Amino acid sequence: MSEIQFHNATKRFAGNIEVIRDLNLRVRAGEFMVLVGPSGCAKSTTLRMIAGLETISSGDLMIGGARANDLSPAERNVSMVFQSYALFPNMSVRENLSFGLKLRRTEPAIIGSEVNRVASMLGLDELLDRKPRQLSGGQAQRVALGRAMIRKPAAFLFDEPLSNLDAELRVQMRGEISQMQRDLGTTTVYVTHDQVEAMTMGQRIAVMNLGRLMQVGAPIELYESPTNTFVAGFIGSPRMNLLPAETLLAGVEATGLLRPRTGTLLGIRPEHVIIGSRGEIGIGTARVNRMEDLGHEVLVHLSTHQGATLTARASGEIRGAVAPGKEAALSIRPDRIHMFHPDTGERLL
Amino acid sequence: MSLALKSVGNASALWFVLPCLLALALTSLYPVGFGLAVSLTNWNWGTQLDFIGMSNYATLLTDAEFWTVMRNTLVFAASATAIEILLGFYLAVQVDKLAIRTDLIRALIMLPLMMSGIVVALMSKVMFDPFLGIVNQFLGALGLGPSAFYGAAATAMPSIVAVDVWWQTAFVFIIMLAGLGSLPTDPIEAARVEGASEFTIFWRIKLPMLRSLLITVVIIRAIDTLKVFDLVFGTTGGGPALSTEVVQTFVYRTAFSYLQIGKAMATMILFSILILGVSIALQMFQRRGEVDR
Amino acid sequence: MNFVFALPRAVRLGRRLPLAWAYVFTGAMVLFSLFPVYWVLATALKTKRDGLANPPLWLFDPTAANFLKLWTHDTFKYTFLNSVIVTFIGVALSLAIAIPAAYAIVRMKVRGRNIVGIWLILAYMLPEFLFVLPMFSLYQWTGLYDTHVGLALMYQVHVLPLSIWLLSSFFREINPAIDEAARIEGATHFQILTRIYIPCTMPGMGATAILNTIWIWNELAIAIGLTFSRAQTVTLGVTSFRGYTALDWGAMTAASIIAIIPMLLFAVVAQKHIVKGLTLGAVKG
Structure with missing residues (x-):
């Protein structure tokens, strides 16, 4: 169990293309940290720098308090689960699990008992003599997990490990990985582009975009107070509505609770746009363009009279009350409104 | 910083490629360097060893025999390559149409390719014997006069070309059949749905997609036929009267029968430049087509 | 299927003929590749007298003498x-x-x-x-x-x-x-x-x-x-x-x-x- 820390880490690829700039990130010992962001945000590169598969151009990486920049992957004593699982195709499940221990010249008797312990933890007992190509996706995933945990590493690194699984299995493995991490208490860095995975698995989440760290915090912090429009848009589905204040609140008089200045960017999540007048402040009517009925809820796409479009998320009861082409009254709770600087996108208080 | 790590990484990569570099240095770099030096001398493998500058090259370029040999080599390479490409590709297109498993057909057609050139050459002498050979029997049955084959200057070169075609057409066939088999089916089916005829599909869709591979095969066959040795050595030995002498048999004779090693090396170096030129020209032709598309 | 059968005879022939030719041509090339090998093998199995017969013999008593030699x-x-x-x-x-x-x-x-x-x-x-x-x-x-x-x-x-x-x-x-x-x-x-x-x-x-x-x-x-x-x-x-x-x-x-x-x-x-x-x-x- 070790702390992992980046100090002003920068990564440049050939041709001096800077993909990561001045990264400062601290993963606490025993923590489950999720790195999330759209493709190309350098989250995988960050993970690979921790693993030692990519060099660090400048700045420091500390693992367990010691500088790790120049250590080989093996010396860092971390283990990694790959998107493609990267099981060794020519080796049986047993050999895959024991490969790292053998290279470290562990006693054969200990290897045997460790393999059995990990196999029974992950339900692999029956599969030990199979080759990787004889495994289903979920089984291969478990073997990859087993290979990662058998060495009792300082940290687990996951690189989008669930993206090759079907939806049902993904939900199940999400639970199993979280459970395993809680039981072992090993520091974990988990890369994903899926914000649902990030929200459900991470103790803390680091959101990255274009090689920069956007925000680090517990899932609920990111949801409730995103520090900029990028995080606001990235976390939550459907996306938060982001629109200039005057297009939404033109008809609203400033009150003690809500004093938007013209020009600020307002953010409001679809679940906080209330159709009808149950909210605290009415904001006038908007025209219903389209409704997406998901059964348990209805997504209503609206346009305001000032020309802004926004999405509201309502329960199924709304069905009879609104229809495309009709007007609907909207209301909000002022404490659910986020305000951002129109140019920088930074959160305003 | 990570400089130490990097140099270690490179050092171990060096150990992996070092045996290869040493083997190549010994078997290709050294001989080319030594050969270049020898080509500037009148060495006879023995004690006669004087530096004579470019005079081997000058003599060669004004030597009628050298130009005959060059012409023979080019004629052989051009005709053998052209026939093998056309025949092998046409055969691949036909076999590709067949609705049966073609593994056995491929294995049978491939047999000549497994044989050494010298065996093929000797086999052809049995087949092409002017008096007792089976080929003249067939020609007679078709009402065509008996041919002297290797025995006459007019027929010797065409006979060797025919033998090379028998020997190496399967190479073109195998590569092009694999190429046809690996074409994506979507564009072809789309064209079929659009109502294109099989003829149009071949010329407008399949051939452009195979162009690069076909040129690669042309390059391989052209280089291989330019380097011809076994076939000529095993059949005519260059005769009758220089009519089939090619560069590599000429050099063999110059070096080992006439002991003119300087002249032989000069010939080899001029010839290597020719081969390089041919392959670079063909490769540029291949690249240009790719940019166009 | 019915549509295909309803095509004029000439069109159907136009589709089958190329396929028939493909089989014939392939067969000819297989023969072309194999015959010399067969013929040389046959020659190797002939006695010296049979091997030099004129015209060449298609039928002969095979002998292993050449291989044994x-x-x-x-x-x-x-x-x-x-x-x-x-x-x-x-x-x-x-x-x-x-x-x-x-x-x-x-x-x-x-x-x-x-x-x-x-x-x-x-x-x-x-x-x-x-x-x-x-x-x-x-x-x-x-x-x-x-x-x-x-x-x-x-x-x-x-x-x-x-x-x-x-x-x-x-x-x-x-x-x-x-x-x-x-x-x-x-x-x-x-x-x-x-x-x-x-x-x-x-x-x-x-x-x-x-x-x-x-x-x-x-x-x-x-x-x-x-x-x-x-x-x-x-x-x-x-x-x-x-x-x-x-x-x-x-x-x-x-x-x-x-x-x-x-x-x-x-x-x-x-x-x-x-x-x-x-x-x-x-x-x-």
């Missing part, structure tokens, strides 16, 4: 044995050198990778005597002339480039994440190569070894330049029957058959590997 022909017997030895050394050497080189080129940072690539193409492409004539004198001085090892070493100029192209394309098929996983597990490059890459590409290793075997077994120009008697290969053994042409077809054809039989067996047993190797080699080269 070869067995007592010491020179030929030794050239066959020499070829086995030289091929074995040559192929072993080519794999031992090419496997680590191909791995390094595919999966490690090798400075000057492009130069090595061009060098390989040149070595493969340039004519044999360009290399053989200078090596003749070097081999005389060093005592490598007319030895199995010397000949097998010189063959590397051709089989090394081919082996490296083939092996590197087989290695490239392995997911690079497997290397990374192994490095994190603590494996060195050498361990990754021997414990993962080589076991994973055994069919590719086989294809490479087979193609090298065929090439070395059949090679003449280098063998003629660098051997004299002790290390003469079977191609030279066959060449020694060149002068027999008009006299003794039986011995010559029997020697030819013996010389090609090992490779023909390969063609039957390992057809898929050979085709894969040839195809990959062409695409790379």
Whole structure:
């Protein structure tokens, strides 16, 4: 169990293309940290720098308090689960699990008992003599997990490990990985582009975009107070509505609770746009363009009279009350409104 | 910083490629360097060893025999390559149409390719014997006069070309059949749905997609036929009267029968430049087509 | 289906005729490829008198005499044995050198990778005597002339480039994440190569070894330049029957058959590997 820390880490690829700039990130010992962001945000590169598969151009990486920049992957004593699982195709499940221990010249008797312990933890007992190509996706995933945990590493690194699984299995493995991490208490860095995975698995989440760290915090912090429009848009589905204040609140008089200045960017999540007048402040009517009925809820796409479009998320009861082409009254709770600087996108208080 | 790590990484990569570099240095770099030096001398493998500058090259370029040999080599390479490409590709297109498993057909057609050139050459002498050979029997049955084959200057070169075609057409066939088999089916089916005829599909869709591979095969066959040795050595030995002498048999004779090693090396170096030129020209032709598309 | 049957007769014929022609042409080419082999085999099985009959005999009493005579022909017997030895050394050497080189080129940072690539193409492409004539004198001085090892070493100029192209394309098929996983597990490059890459590409290793075997077994120009008697290969053994042409077809054809039989067996047993190797080699080269 070790702390992992980046100090002003920068990564440049050939041709001096800077993909990561001045990264400062601290993963606490025993923590489950999720790195999330759209493709190309350098989250995988960050993970690979921790693993030692990519060099660090400048700045420091500390693992367990010691500088790790120049250590080989093996010396860092971390283990990694790959998107493609990267099981060794020519080796049986047993050999895959024991490969790292053998290279470290562990006693054969200990290897045997460790393999059995990990196999029974992950339900692999029956599969030990199979080759990787004889495994289903979920089984291969478990073997990859087993290979990662058998060495009792300082940290687990996951690189989008669930993206090759079907939806049902993904939900199940999400639970199993979280459970395993809680039981072992090993520091974990988990890369994903899926914000649902990030929200459900991470103790803390680091959101990255274009090689920069956007925000680090517990899932609920990111949801409730995103520090900029990028995080606001990235976390939550459907996306938060982001629109200039005057297009939404033109008809609203400033009150003690809500004093938007013209020009600020307002953010409001679809679940906080209330159709009808149950909210605290009415904001006038908007025209219903389209409704997406998901059964348990209805997504209503609206346009305001000032020309802004926004999405509201309502329960199924709304069905009879609104229809495309009709007007609907909207209301909000002022404490659910986020305000951002129109140019920088930074959160305003 | 990570400089130490990097140099270690490179050092171990060096150990992996070092045996290869040493083997190549010994078997290709050294001989080319030594050969270049020898080509500037009148060495006879023995004690006669004087530096004579470019005079081997000058003599060669004004030597009628050298130009005959060059012409023979080019004629052989051009005709053998052209026939093998056309025949092998046409055969691949036909076999590709067949609705049966073609593994056995491929294995049978491939047999000549497994044989050494010298065996093929000797086999052809049995087949092409002017008096007792089976080929003249067939020609007679078709009402065509008996041919002297290797025995006459007019027929010797065409006979060797025919033998090379028998020997190496399967190479073109195998590569092009694999190429046809690996074409994506979507564009072809789309064209079929659009109502294109099989003829149009071949010329407008399949051939452009195979162009690069076909040129690669042309390059391989052209280089291989330019380097011809076994076939000529095993059949005519260059005769009758220089009519089939090619560069590599000429050099063999110059070096080992006439002991003119300087002249032989000069010939080899001029010839290597020719081969390089041919392959670079063909490769540029291949690249240009790719940019166009 | 009904629509097809409703097409005019001429259209249907227009579709079937090309297919019929494809079968006929393919059949003719198979015959063209096989007949000379059959005819030479038949000649080898004829008595001397039957072999020189005019017109040639289609029906005859087969005899093994020509093959039995070869067995007592010491020179030929030794050239066959020499070829086995030289091929074995040559192929072993080519794999031992090419496997680590191909791995390094595919999966490690090798400075000057492009130069090595061009060098390989040149070595493969340039004519044999360009290399053989200078090596003749070097081999005389060093005592490598007319030895199995010397000949097998010189063959590397051709089989090394081919082996490296083939092996590197087989290695490239392995997911690079497997290397990374192994490095994190603590494996060195050498361990990754021997414990993962080589076991994973055994069919590719086989294809490479087979193609090298065929090439070395059949090679003449280098063998003629660098051997004299002790290390003469079977191609030279066959060449020694060149002068027999008009006299003794039986011995010559029997020697030819013996010389090609090992490779023909390969063609039957390992057809898929050979085709894969040839195809990959062409695409790379």
